[in-house]
Amino acid sequence: MTDTTPAAGPATGAGEAPAAFLEVRDLKIHFPTDDGLVKSVDGLSFQLEKGRTLGIVGESGSGKSVTSLGILGLHNRGNARVSGEIWLDGQELVGASPGEVRRLRGRKMAMIFQDPLSSMHPFYTVGAQIIEAYRVHNSVSKQVARKHAIDMLGRVGIPKPDKRVDDYPHQFSGGMRQRAMIAMALSCDPELLIADEPTTALDVTVQAQILDLIRDLQQEFNSAVIMITHDLGVVAELSDDILVMYAGRCAEYASVEDAFHKPLHPYTWGLLGSMPRLDRERTERLMPIKGTPPSLINVPQGCAFNPRCAYKDLNGDKSTTVRPDLVEAVPGHKVACHLPLEKKQEIWESEIRPKL
Amino acid sequence: MAAPLEVTGSDTEAQPEAVLAGVDGKAIQGRSLGQIAWMRLKRDKVALAGGVIVILLILLAIFGPLLVQSPLAYHQNLIDPTYNRPKTGIWHTGISADHLLGVEPGTGRDLLARIVHGARISLLVSFLATLLSVVIGTVLGITAGYFGGWVDMLISRAMDAFLAFPLLLFAIALVAVIADGSFGLSGNGLRIWVLIFVIGFFNWPYIGRIIRGQTLSLREREFVDAARSMGARNSYILFKEILPNLVAPILVYSTLLIPTNILFEAALSFLGVGVIPPTPSWGGMLTLAVPIYSSDPMYMIVPGVAIFITVLAFNLLGDGLRDALDPRAK
């Protein structure tokens, strides 16, 4: 977790296959609705190498889940407008046919969902669901697939997997269910694993076990992992890099080290401030971000964060008129904020950090 | 207002695309559910059309009888005695400037007038029956949902039993069993109340079930807990906290129950246990059409289409209201 080499910015020009294992370029996912155009993801770019973990952090409705679904091609195809590029291991996915993307899903890229109870089909046994996932991509007999399923269940730490393989999801405990979900996701050795709030629905004690499991498995399979969460603790535990999303855009991109110790975006400061810390006085424990997340239909002019930002006045009216670009302020550390770098560092050091 | 990141499980998470946030966050905060619903409904042209027809029908039922001729007056000069059907008009319908929808075979009574008067009966019976269902259904539904335990068991069982009853048979039987002159009432004075009672009484479980379900979930909500923790009495919680939140589903399902009841009333009339002639009723007109539909199809079409349009209008409005008030209950 000390490797801070950032994988920032496109290394190659648009339209060309990148060197990185996964590269997202200027991804936009918009949904036209009766009420207006919902810009769930609005120009997002990042890279990810195999064996590394990217944490995407943000509030509900910041577009992080849509991003992950977009990569897998699981967004609502009927009414979504998608633009930009997604390169996975040299293959572009946005322009690819649904069939092609489907064949990659589950095999090359897999996903772990938030609520394992609702994410597993209640009418089929856990084993059947893993077998199904395996057999879609591997033409093997049922027996072989079943053996593989039992094997997978064993590997994710489910006791007596040969018995539990025939149980239904509701017969599992929450943690076990999430393990089974992971087993299913990993059944075809995916090279990219996206975990969308994998621990949110679980007991705290189980959370740690699941995170350990993901980490172990990642090492074992050498996959690239995207960890989507609103829990900075999870990110700190697992990620190499962090992408902070706000209103469908990247607010800050940095290594875990930098993000926690030298964050440059006021929103990131807010996130850090909202983390409960037991080592503080009760009254100081939480410094919530004031205001509510913006509507994705009417994103505020200028910096999307400006209505909630305590420092917007330091930029004259720039924050309310000009949308800040994501720039590499420090090598390997990008931020989208009009505040001068020095000012940001100063505020962090003097005003924010002491209170955390 | 605090915006903790932990908003899992709340409504907004389930609706990630922030549709609920509306066009612009600020304006929407001041809007009541009713305003939001109205806004949505306004955009639903089909439902609006249904609503307009419903209003027209209600006006027609109230004021129409003042405008049309007597539904009882015979015009036997229009009837061909040999075939016992209207002499004139396309397909022997008797349609003319005086009788826009034609006349009834055998009697020459004006069909438009009979349709308009029939609307009055149809709407009166179905509205009052719906009201009865809603009252019973709401009271019992709330009671079951709120108090739970054996009360819920009892009421839920009763609802199951009601749903398992062959309703139409029961309704017919009930109407037939209550002889004229019972309860000191006679003729249509008795019959209409019997119809309202029978239709309303047998349909309450549909409302009851929905209200019970809604109450069950409301009961667990924070504001109820809050009220309870502050020592509010049950009656206060029921009427001040829960009932207002049930207005939307009650409105939606009442609107959807009305067309069902219109059909129910028409069916009873069709089977000969509806309002008593000569009072016109749509179902009763269809009954008379049965033996002659092959020689006089128009006589069957007119009341049939009247029922169809009315029921369709209510269904459209009901569907629209449901979508507007409860977008997820599609």
Place this chain on the structure above:
Amino acid sequence: MNGVRLHMNKMRPIAALAAGALAAAGLAACGGGDSGGSGSGPGYNAAVNKVVNASDKKGGTLRLAMSDDFDSPDPGNQYYAWDQNFSRFYGRGLMTFKPAAGDDSKTIIPDLATAPGQSSDGAKTWTYKLRTGVKFSDGTPVTSKDVKYAVERSNFTDEMQLGPKYFKTYLVDNKPSYKGPYKDKSDEGLKSIETPDDNTIVFHLSKPFSEFDDLVAMSQTIPVPKAKDTGLKYESSIVSSGPYKVDNYTRGKSMTLSRNPYWDPSTDPIRKALPDKIELQLKQNADDIDNRLLAGSLDMDVAGVGVQAGTQPKVLTPQQKPYTDNPIQGYLRFMSLNQHVKPLDNIHCRNAVQYATDKVAAQTAYGGPLAGGDVATTILPPTVDGYRKFDLFPQKQAAGGNGLDDATLAKAKQELAACGKPTGFSTKISARSDRPKEVAMAQAIQQSLKKVGINVSIVQWPAGDYFNKYVGVPNYVHQHGVGMMLMAWAADWPTGYGFLSQIVDGRAIKPSGGNNLAEEDNPKVNAALDQAIASTDKATRTKLYGDIDQMVMQDAVEVPLIYAKALLYRPKRVTNVGITAGYGGMYDYLNMGVEK
């Protein structure tokens, strides 16, 4: 003792069901058709006065259908005209109507008996001799005891409720009262029926009754062997005495008949027994029956009440019309005005109603001249002995044909003024709820009376309860002020007595179930009825019946509306088709056969 329950065929929903209560015990008569086929060969109304397609050709299957069911096929428990007509296939009563058409069909001829009844003791004792050699379908000989038993079970038991109770009324009762063969197991049974030997039966009546031959022509004298009687279940195991035996009867479905091997044609001069098999389908859809008749896949609708309204235009085409008959059916549809309901206790108010009731409107409401009938002005229909044409309350239609003319209405208003109700009055009119046409007629009358200020509200009761619980219960009528009551009546035998005795005789007023709805109790009428039935001279009787009709009309208590008619269809294939007045103007089924 009866209550003529009229056919109510043309209805559906709830009504059709209730068809249970119908019918017409009409032994009324005489084919009063319009044109009548004077030439040979079929034509419109050809069968009204003449048996068409006469044939002696045996064989084939006669395919019959009915939209309802028997009240019961048990001859001791039936009343409808059609099943009395039909039951002669499998049963032979003492007398029966002559298989013929027109006036001839009113003639009563011996069937099981060798000759008409010998009366003595001033028409109080009637003796019949039975034919010898008649056998039941189980091979046992028919004796006079079987006839006696049949009368006992049909009239004196609690179980047999559906037939008329004339025998019980007129026969001398035992002391104490005879309880019927199911309760009274004595060998003697009813003492007033004697069977001195197996071929003789003697009836002792409590008062003179000249038309006893008509009475024994009812199916109740069809013999029933005591050993085989199973009471209410006998209907499914009938022992035949006629040319056909019942192979199978399933209620609501069908009855099939085949030849009775023990039937001896030499003992039966009146039956031709042509078809080998007779199939009767029950509870068939009325429209479907019509369609099948027209298509030739069915030979006869045994209900005999005419085609459906929807079929009417189809059979009146030039091609089909020669195969139809439009006979008078012997029913009178009328409105009784109760003399104890104010203000109808005043004859002027009744007169006003007589004038102001638009009979043409009522006729149209009931189906028009073909399916409804002719406008009536007398109580006795033209087909009943004693009919005399007169009109005490003549009315005219206004020009344009929508209602009565001003002169008629003026007369009504004049009578209203004489009654002390110059602006009119209010009362109720009743109709049977499951008879839509009767209800329609009530509405038509309601409309026409409104023109002179008489406001009537319509009350309806189901046919099954009409007489037993409502209009036939004087107390109820008085209490609820039901001044006008619609009903229909056919004679149980086609004479004035058969027609009038139940509806205008003051002694026929009963606490419940009566048919004298007007509560007409005119001493002169009562006396004339007694005088008529005691008279053995037919001409005297016939004249008296006409006088009675006129007397009752002078009291203005009954408003005759229409003499019922029906549009009947006779398929080509059927032979020996004639309208019998004996059974109320339907086809005579006795000698029907089929061409191959």
Place this chain on the structure above:
Amino acid sequence: MLLLISLVTFGIFFWLPKLAGQTTDQLAASYVGKAPTAEAIQATKERLGLDKPVVVQYGHYLKGIVAGEDFKAGPVTDHCPAPCLGYSFRTSQPVLPTLMDRAPATLGLAIGAAIVWLIVGVSTGVVSALKRGSIWDRAAMVVALSGVSLPIYFTGLVSLALFSYKLGIFPGGGSYVGFSQNPLTWFESLVLPWITLAFLYAAMYARLTRAGMLETMNEDYIRTARAKGLPEKTVITKHALRASLTPILTIFGLDFGLLIGGAVLTENTFSIPGLGQLAISSIGTGDLPMVLGVTTLAATFIVVINLIVDLLYAIIDPRVRLG
């Protein structure tokens, strides 16, 4: 449950008239035949048991079901073995055999219609849901909404007028014959009733299925299934359809149960001699034991069908089985 229903039914028919002010004499007068003398009414009252309190009559009725009943037909006594639903007040026929005689017609009607409406309704609903917002979806939903807004007897009449009288494709009303009599005619005579009945229900089920599918397609496990890389067809048939059909099964059980208890309106419109028609005609003649029999049988059907549905549910949904 059955006991409750029979109790309520019995109450309605035997107790309510008394409540409404009728005396036992008046009740008996309906069944006394053509000579309602006081003694005849008394005899009828005794014969039908109307002179006894309603509770006793109900006890007698239950006893008949459990132990059978004897019926005095005059010189002979008929025994009606358990379960005996009594004898008709009008025709003196035992009730149960009459019902059994009528049941096949209703059953044939209901089963045939159910097959049609399930196939048409469910497939329409599924396709509509998958092509939500398309022309097909809109058209289908307009038709479906019309379908649920049309009185079934009106649809029946129009179809009769059109297909039977005008075009002559199918036989008209009342052409029903038993299956054993002539399977082909039986089939022909039921085509229109099937279509008419199925039209209404198919419309309902298309709407239900569509709503259910839309809801299911939003379920997390559908997303999971897609994330596994399953072909869309598999996702729909194996994952979505099965889940969205389970609630429909419950409704189907209820609808089908009600229907085989007597498709009153359809049977009436097409003159099919089924239970519904029997019920209507029995109500009209006040044949209380027959009415009671039909409703009891109908309720029994409903309870049985719901039992079957519950069992099926347990097979389909493992959560029910074990929970």
